[in-house]
Amino acid sequence: MKIILLVLGLLLVCWILRSYRGRLRGDGPRPASGAGEDMVRCAHCGVHLPRGESIVTQGSFYCSPEHQREHPPR
Numbered sequence: 001m002k003i004i005l006l007v008l009g010l011l012l013v014c015w016i017l018r019s020y021r022g023r024l025r026g027d028g029p030r031p032a033s034g035a036g037e038d039m040v041r042c043a044h045c046g047v048h049l050p051r052g053e054s055i056v057t058q059g060s061f062y063c064s065p066e067h068q069r070e071h072p073p074r
């Protein structure tokens with residue numbers, strides 16, 4: 001009887017792990033670099049980068065703090 005409970009417990013753990021891993025790999029919204037995320041353009045050098053990595057100042061996007069400083073908004 002104990003062995004049956006043990007096997008059932010192991011199966012349950014395996015099932016939980018598999019469904020958990022499937023959820024991680026599967027259809028969750030993952031902001032992979034480039035794909036699906038908004039691309040913005042640096043107002044100074046024109047390079048394209050994901051919005052999440054850009055620096056926003058008064059509606060303008062910059063790729064780095066240096067370009068933000070060199071390109072004061074009018």
Ligand SMILES: [Zn+2]
Binds near residue numbers: 043047
């Ligand atoms: Zn730039």
